[in-house]
Amino acid sequence: MRTARVLKGTTGAVVAFLIAVLAGILWLRRETARWIDELRRPANTEREMVFTAEDLEDLPAPVRAYLENTLQEGQPYVDSVRLKQHGKLRLGDTSSPWRPFTATQRVTVDPPGFFWDASISLVPFVSFRIRDLFRDGNGSAEVSLSGVIPLDRGEPSQELNEAELVRYLAEAVWYPTALLPSEGVQWEPIDDRTAEATIDHGDVSASLTFSFNEDDEVTRVYTEGRYRRVADGFEPTPWSGYWNNYQTRNGIRIPMEGEVVWHLPDGDLEAWQGQLTEIHYDEL
Numbered sequence: 368m369r370t371a372r373v374l375k376g377t378t379g380a381v382v383a384f385l386i387a388v389l390a391g392i393l394w395l396r397r398e399t400a401r402w403i404d405e406l407r408r409p410a411n412t413e414r415e416m417v418f419t420a421e422d423l424e425d426l427p428a429p430v431r432a433y434l435e436n437t438l439q440e441g442q443p444y445v446d447s448v449r450l451k452q453h454g455k456l457r458l459g460d461t462s463s464p465w466r467p468f469t470a471t472q473r474v475t476v477d478p479p480g481f482f483w484d485a486s487i488s489l490v491p492f493v494s495f496r497i498r499d500l501f502r503d504g505n506g507s508a509e510v511s512l513s514g515v516i517p518l519d520r521g522e523p524s525q526e527l528n529e530a531e532l533v534r535y536l537a538e539a540v541w542y543p544t545a546l547l548p549s550e551g552v553q554w555e556p557i558d559d560r561t562a563e564a565t566i567d568h569g570d571v572s573a574s575l576t577f578s579f580n581e582d583d584e585v586t587r588v589y590t591e592g593r594y595r596r597v598a599d600g601f602e603p604t605p606w607s608g609y610w611n612n613y614q615t616r617n618g619i620r621i622p623m624e625g626e627v628v629w630h631l632p633d634g635d636l637e638a639w640q641g642q643l644t645e646i647h648y649d650e651l
Contacts, residue, residue, distance in 0.1 A: 436584070
């Protein structure tokens with residue numbers, strides 16, 4: 368009799384656990400669909416524009432050479448992107464361990480926006496979920512346990528909005544028609560291997576220095592002051608993104624690997640290392 372009661376209690380607990388897991392999965396799917404819909408709603412995804420040599424007029428020489436190397440005449444402008452990544456990242460300072468992650472990211476170009484949905488493994492069956500949304504000039508970020516239990520949330524602010532637009536501009540090497548002047552990017556020459564790109568969106572502005580190698584590829588993007596979350600506020604901090612392993616995907620030459628580094632006063636903080644595993648244009 369006692370054994371039967373134990374089995375009954377155990378079975379009830381297992382069923383309750385499975386119901387809770389299922390409810391969490393369904394809630395997460397609904398929330399993800401909501402965030403994607405928020406990104407999609409203002410997006411113009413039917414422009415039917417194509418790249419021509421006229422798009423490169425008056426550009427600094429290294430930028431022009433990069434885009435000539437990256438794009439083909441008649442290449443459709445990228446209106447939206449869906450990509451997948453995997454790699455490792457740090458959730459804290461330089462003493463924090465690297466954590467493996469997988470992520471799906473969706474991007475719109477008109478207007479600039481993205482939704483990054485990442486899962487960071489902690490221990491078996493337990494993970495952090497990090498979701499970043501930049502839409503209509505507003506950025507928001509959310510950290511949760513397994514996508515269900517909220518742990519932290521960053522609401523739109525001038526600092527966060529600007530930091531997210533910097534990220535959009537840095538990652539435009541994955542959708543490089545977004546770097547054309549016709550997409551609102553202004554280029555200023557620095558020397559024969561570097562140029563500064565600036566993009567404005569509403570009352571938010573972002574600038575990055577792009578460095579190009581002798582193969583006419585972007586190898587580094589840099590800013591002296593990307594806003595970094597510190598305690599309950601933000602601090603402008605030197606920041607770099609590094610790009611390598613260029614391959615051609617859908618007729619566009621893009622980097623398949625990258626790294627993000629914060630340049631702190633006491634040394635560099637390598638924060639993110641990732642690889643593209645899939646990329647699809649004009650899909651959300």
